[in-house]
Structures are given as structure tokens and as C-alpha cells.
Amino acid sequence: MTFIPTGKHLVAGNWLDGEGTFTSTPAHGPAHVFAVGTPALVARACEAAEEAFWQYGYSTRAQRAAFLRAIADEIEARADAITEIGSQETGLPEGRLQGERGRTTGQLRMFADHIEEGAYLDRRCDPALPDRKPAPRPELRLIERPVGPVAVFGASNFPLAFSTAGGDTAAALAAGCPVVVRGHPAHPGTGEIIAQAIEAAIRRTGTHPGVFSLIQGGGNEIGATLVQHPLIKAVGFTGSLRGGRALFDLCAARAEPIPFFGELGSVNPMFMLPETLSARADALGREWAASLVMGAGQFCTNPGIAVVLDNADTDHFVKAAVEALGKVPAQTMLTDGIAKAYRDGQARLASRNTVRSLLVTESSGRMALPNLFETTGKEFQADPVLGEEVFGPLGLVVRVTSVEDMLSLARGFEGQLTATIHMDQADTATARQLLPILERKAGRVLVNGFPTGVEVVDSMVHGGPYPASTNFGATSVGSMAIRRFLRPVSYQNMPADLLPSDCLG
Incomplete structure (x- = not known):
């Protein structure tokens, strides 16, 4: 009825x-x-x-x-x-x-x-x-x-x-x-x-x-x-x-x-460690794209930032993500105001001279198409705007030059709902360095998963340091x-x- x-x-x-x-x-x-x-x-x-x-x-x-x-x-x-x-x-x-x-x-x-x-x-x-x-x-x-x-x-x-x-x-x-x-x-x-x-x-x-x-x-x-x-x-x-x-x-x-x-809210950064990216770059690119556009990106745990080493494996990861995102049709956003804020956020990133566009689409009305941008670790740390949440199906790839730069960038993040490590067994030493930083930054730390999909169970934490x-x-x-x-x-x-x-x- x-x-x-x-x-x-x-x-x-x-x-x-x-x-x-x-x-x-x-x-x-x-x-x-x-x-x-x-x-x-x-x-x-x-x-x-x-x-x-x-x-x-x-x-x-x-x-x-x-x-x-x-x-x-x-x-x-x-x-x-x-x-x-x-x-x-x-x-x-x-x-x-x-x-x-x-x-x-x-x-x-x-x-x-x-x-x-x-x-x-x-x-x-x-x-x-x-x-x-x-x-x-x-x-x-x-x-x-x-x-x-x-x-x-x-x-x-x-x-x-x-x-x-x-x-x-x-x-x-x-x-x-x-x-x-x-x-x-x-x-x-x-x-x-x-x-x-x-x-x-x-x-x-x-x-x-x-x-x-x-x-x-x-x-x-x-x-x-x-x-x-x-x-x-x-x-x-x-x-x-x-x-x-x-x-x-x-x-x-x-x-x-x-x-x-x-x-x-939160940008929920993911840290893609080198050995896992070498082994699974294409699959990780597609999987990130799927998580990024889930529900038109309107989840507070949407993984909006991927931190990666600047190398050929990352090129494959980015290519796979762009190809997957390019196949996603326009999705309805929850309100006209949210849709406008998404377009404004896209325009804000596109206007930064520190950002390179990987996939740019034109959303209109209450409909949203995915967008993907890229910057360097140095530029990300110098420009606070790049760390602001854009509520919707938008991602930012941050390329760093070394594991040390990745750790430095992790220390600079504000409080998050989630932070994710993608790793293989060979990445354990790097992950061991990263984990103490991330557990101070986020209420939930994931390994080899995507944060969209919050389980309602005794051991769940959905919260984190301010401003999450x-x-x-x-x-x-x-x-x-x-x-x-x-x-x-x-x-x-x-x-x-x-x-x-x-x-x-």
C-alpha cells in the first residue's frame, strides 16, 4: 500500500x-x-x-x-x-x-x-x-x-x-x-x-x-x-x-x-604498499573504483584518497581505475544541495595548479558522474584544500617518492573514520611502521579491504579523532x-x- x-x-x-x-x-x-x-x-x-x-x-x-x-x-x-x-x-x-x-x-x-x-x-x-x-x-x-x-x-x-x-x-x-x-x-x-x-x-x-x-x-x-x-x-x-x-x-x-x-565525515585514506601494488595493480584499481562510486560516493567511509609510490605499477593502478570509473553511469544524489556541493568540490580540485585531471566529467542537476585527480605528496602536504572531503564519487591519487615520504604524509593527515593498508606479506616491515601512525589517526584501520560496508557488531568503531x-x-x-x-x-x-x-x- x-x-x-x-x-x-x-x-x-x-x-x-x-x-x-x-x-x-x-x-x-x-x-x-x-x-x-x-x-x-x-x-x-x-x-x-x-x-x-x-x-x-x-x-x-x-x-x-x-x-x-x-x-x-x-x-x-x-x-x-x-x-x-x-x-x-x-x-x-x-x-x-x-x-x-x-x-x-x-x-x-x-x-x-x-x-x-x-x-x-x-x-x-x-x-x-x-x-x-x-x-x-x-x-x-x-x-x-x-x-x-x-x-x-x-x-x-x-x-x-x-x-x-x-x-x-x-x-x-x-x-x-x-x-x-x-x-x-x-x-x-x-x-x-x-x-x-x-x-x-x-x-x-x-x-x-x-x-x-x-x-x-x-x-x-x-x-x-x-x-x-x-x-x-x-x-x-x-x-x-x-x-x-x-x-x-x-x-x-x-x-x-x-x-x-x-x-x-572523512576522506578515509588508503596506503597502497609497493609489493601488493606490483602484484595486483589492475585489480586494486578496479576494486577502488567500485568502492569509490558505491552509492554515488555518498558514504562517510568513502575511500577518497589513494597514497601510492610514483612508479610504473602505479601507472597500471591508475589506468585500471580510470577505465573502470569511465564505465560508471550517472547516479542520483540524495539532494540537490549535495549534488551542487559535489560539483563545487570537483571544480575546486580542478582549479588547483597542483592537481592533474585523470578523469573529468560534467555532472548536472541531481546526477553525478565520477571524477579522478592526481597530485604529488609534496603538493598535497603544502595545500590543505586537497585533504578536504568531497562528498560523492571523486578520488584523488597522491604519488610519493619513497616509503619515508608515505610515512611523513600519513603523519600529516587529520583525524579519520578509517585508514586502509593494502599489503602483501613482503610489505610487512613497511606496514609495521605505518600502523602506529594510522591507529592514532583513525577509529578503524583496515588491511586489504575497503571501508564502505560498516558492520553493526560489538567490535565496530565508527568514529575517530577530530574532525572525523x-x-x-x-x-x-x-x-x-x-x-x-x-x-x-x-x-x-x-x-x-x-x-x-x-x-x-
């Missing part, structure tokens, strides 16, 4: 209008009209979240797990309608959206399992020592407790897995934190149908309706109002460096500063993501009947 959005906000179980409207701009299919969020709606949602926290924040792990699984069930019950409107709004193919829906429901169920298992509580107990000299020691117990209401910003490039019921929302709800979502204007209809699924799960499980609200539209004012509301205790964000940094600064400037967990993210100790993917919305509380000489039940096992 085709889903027709109401265009309203969901605030604590009520579907509400705003004071104005905006119209969606789908890649294909009908546009829809949506209410614009207001500061008053934000305040109402935050107050409802605080009220819900007194119940939900003290609910049992079994109750929260049942709620998370109910959300996953309700999303699956709307599967076809979600795929249809998601494809219309974003231009993403149905197969990609179906896979992303599976990831979304999978991470909800993963967090349900995770909190039932209970290790995340980090329970600790030091028994009393009443006879200790010269002073007795009291009993001390520690567990992790939820921080309170959390603000979540939907992401443009993942309308399901990083948006309304995405990883930030799932982690916060698992921790015991109510959530207020600022929906992304690129896919408001997709956001609404997921909100309807969450509302159905709230009713089905008897959860307090203030545990979730969705505010649509309203521009920068609404985002700023949300992160500055005194009842919000943490923020999850995936988006641009400029937007994320502005919100980070607002969080830090509050009378009560709060943590801002922003994932802001605003908190290098956090991840937005995997079970460890729950830690962002918890804080340790120690209980001293607390009677057993006053302790949280989780303290006792």
Missing part, C-alpha cells in the same frame, strides 16, 4: 501541525507538504521526554528490550511502504533501502540482546571493610545509568540506519534515554513512516509516549533550539563538518555544557555506541532495597 504522509510532527503521542509548511523535493514521485517545526514544539517534546524519563529511565532491561524489538517488528510490517517512499525521496535503489532497513531492525534487536545480557552496566562492587585500620571502608557499588533525554539528528545519506530509528536512537533508547529526533528535510516522509512504527510500538508495549518525538523542518533555528534546551543531556549527530561544529559549539556554550557526539568526529572515544555503530548515553554512578553504603535492581545482578 502506498504511504501518504500526514505532514505532521509526532510529539509525545500526538500528531501536530506547525505554524508553516515546506514541500519535499523527491528524486522522483510526488512531493508532499510538511509542517515546519517551531521552538514551542521543541520545548513541548523536550518536556515530554523529561517526564517520560522518570518512568522509562527506571524501567527494566527486559521492558526496554521488548520495546526495541517491537519497533523492529513495526518497521518490518511497513517494509514495502518504507522502501517506496524512501526511494522516491532519496533516489536510492530499492535493494539498497531494503538492505538498510534490515540493518536498522538488526541494530534495534542487537541492542535488545545487548542490554538483556547486561555487561554494558559495568557492575563493580567493593565490599565494606569495617575492621580496616586506620579507618573502615564503606561498601561501594557502581553501575552505568542513563543520562536523560537525548537529541538525535537524522542523516541525509542513511534515511533509515542513521535517522529516525537509526543507531543513535536505538542506542539511546536501549540505555534508557527518551529521544527527540530532528528529522532530516531530505526524507521527511520516510521519517514520518518510521515515527508511525515507533508510535505503534509505544502503544503495543505500554511505554510512556514522551519517550519519542519527531520534529520536522524549521532550519538551523530548530536544531539550535533543540541542542540548547536545558532538558536535553546529550546529542547524536551525523552530517557535515560545518553544521556539526556549529552545534558542538552551542552544546559547549550552554550554562550546562553537554556532550555532542558528532560524526562529521567530535569525541574520539565514542562510536556511533556497534554495541559500544550505548556508552555515549550512560554515566557511572557509585552507591556508598546503600541499603539493598534502595539500590537499582541492576546493581544486584
Whole structure:
């Protein structure tokens, strides 16, 4: 059945209008009209979240797990309608959206399992020592407790897995934190149908309706109002460096500063070591091209830079990449704004006299074709513009003259989500020198793979040193993501009947 959005906000179980409207701009299919969020709606949602926290924040792990699984069930019950409107709004193919829906429901169920298992509580107990000299020691117990209401910003490039019921929302709800979502204007209809699924799960499980609200539209004012509301205790964000940094600064400037967990993008450099390039130059060129254009390059882990030695093997690598990229048809980008930013980024690189064009195409409208450029290590290190992310199917080859220059260049990179080493056994000595540098630069270090394809598992880190993210100790993917919305509380000489039940096992 085709889903027709109401265009309203969901605030604590009520579907509400705003004071104005905006119209969606789908890649294909009908546009829809949506209410614009207001500061008053934000305040109402935050107050409802605080009220819900007194119940939900003290609910049992079994109750929260049942709620998370109910959300996953309700999303699956709307599967076809979600795929249809998601494809219309974003231009993403149905197969990609179906896979992303599976990831979304999978991470909800993963967090349900995770909190039932209970290790995340980090329970600790030091028994009393009443006879200790010269002073007795009291009993001390520690567990992790939820921080309170959390603000979540939907992401443009993942309308399901990083948006309304995405990883930030799932982690916060698992921790015991109510959530207020600022929906992304690129896919408001997709956001609404997921909100309807969450509302159905709230009713089905008897959860307090203030545990979730969705505010649509309203521009920068609404985002700023949300992160500055005194009842919000943490923020999850995936988006641009400029937007994320502005919100980070607002969080830090509050009378009560709060943590801002922003994932802001990355160029995800790959280091192609000489022996593997000698053995597999053509294959690596084709494989890089395939990763570079996946999803029109609209992944935060898109491997945008290849660092190589300047030799004949690199010539073969580049030739294979150019040939593969030249066969890729135009792809639809997520929004008109993203498409324009991609063209601007291409033009910015093409205008540098330190850059040579390997493959130049002309993208127009919302469609994008791949582009490839080349520079030297010396020129790359001298021109900071060359290290800036271009969000889309664009790559830059950086030729260095020696392994020592490769190591020097690696030290100069800013923080990254990922860094990759392509190597053969004969490259081990060089890789051993490179690894300590890269693990200081990135949250995930790969060998002989490509970073597009983030696994939702316990051992995943999706974050890294600034500017990849605003908190290098956090991840937005995997079970460890729950830690962002918890804080340790120690209980001293607390009677057993006053302790949280989780303290006792």
C-alpha cells in the first residue's frame, strides 16, 4: 500500500501541525507538504521526554528490550511502504533501502540482546571493610545509568540506519534515554513512516509516549533550539563538518555544557604498499573504483584518497581505475544541495595548479558522474584544500617518492573514520611502521579491504579523532555506541532495597 504522509510532527503521542509548511523535493514521485517545526514544539517534546524519563529511565532491561524489538517488528510490517517512499525521496535503489532497513531492525534487536545480557552496566562492587585500620571502608557499588533525554539528528545519506530509528536512537533508547529526533528535510516522509512504527510500538508495549518525538523542518533555528534546551543531556549527530561544529559549539556554550557526539565525515585514506601494488595493480584499481562510486560516493567511509609510490605499477593502478570509473553511469544524489556541493568540490580540485585531471566529467542537476585527480605528496602536504572531503564519487591519487615520504604524509593527515593498508606479506616491515601512525589517526584501520560496508557488531568503531568526529572515544555503530548515553554512578553504603535492581545482578 502506498504511504501518504500526514505532514505532521509526532510529539509525545500526538500528531501536530506547525505554524508553516515546506514541500519535499523527491528524486522522483510526488512531493508532499510538511509542517515546519517551531521552538514551542521543541520545548513541548523536550518536556515530554523529561517526564517520560522518570518512568522509562527506571524501567527494566527486559521492558526496554521488548520495546526495541517491537519497533523492529513495526518497521518490518511497513517494509514495502518504507522502501517506496524512501526511494522516491532519496533516489536510492530499492535493494539498497531494503538492505538498510534490515540493518536498522538488526541494530534495534542487537541492542535488545545487548542490554538483556547486561555487561554494558559495568557492575563493580567493593565490599565494606569495617575492621580496616586506620579507618573502615564503606561498601561501594557502581553501575552505568542513563543520562536523560537525548537529541538525535537524522542523516541525509542513511534515511533509515542513521535517522529516525537509526543507531543513535536505538542506542539511546536501549540505555534508557527518551529521544527527540530532528528529522532530516531530505526524507521527511520516510521519517514520518518510521515515527508511525515507533508510535505503534509505544502503544503495543505500554511505554510512556514522551519517550519519542519527531520534529520536522524549521532550519538551523530548530536544531539550535533543540541542542540548547536545558532538558536535553546529550546529542547524536551525523552530517557535515560545518553544521556539526556549529552545534558542538552551542552544546559547549550552554550554562550546562553537554556532550555532542558528532560524526562529521572523512576522506578515509588508503596506503597502497609497493609489493601488493606490483602484484595486483589492475585489480586494486578496479576494486577502488567500485568502492569509490558505491552509492554515488555518498558514504562517510568513502575511500577518497589513494597514497601510492610514483612508479610504473602505479601507472597500471591508475589506468585500471580510470577505465573502470569511465564505465560508471550517472547516479542520483540524495539532494540537490549535495549534488551542487559535489560539483563545487570537483571544480575546486580542478582549479588547483597542483592537481592533474585523470578523469573529468560534467555532472548536472541531481546526477553525478565520477571524477579522478592526481597530485604529488609534496603538493598535497603544502595545500590543505586537497585533504578536504568531497562528498560523492571523486578520488584523488597522491604519488610519493619513497616509503619515508608515505610515512611523513600519513603523519600529516587529520583525524579519520578509517585508514586502509593494502599489503602483501613482503610489505610487512613497511606496514609495521605505518600502523602506529594510522591507529592514532583513525577509529578503524583496515588491511586489504575497503571501508564502505560498516558492520553493526560489538567490535565496530565508527568514529575517530577530530574532525572525523567530535569525541574520539565514542562510536556511533556497534554495541559500544550505548556508552555515549550512560554515566557511572557509585552507591556508598546503600541499603539493598534502595539500590537499582541492576546493581544486584
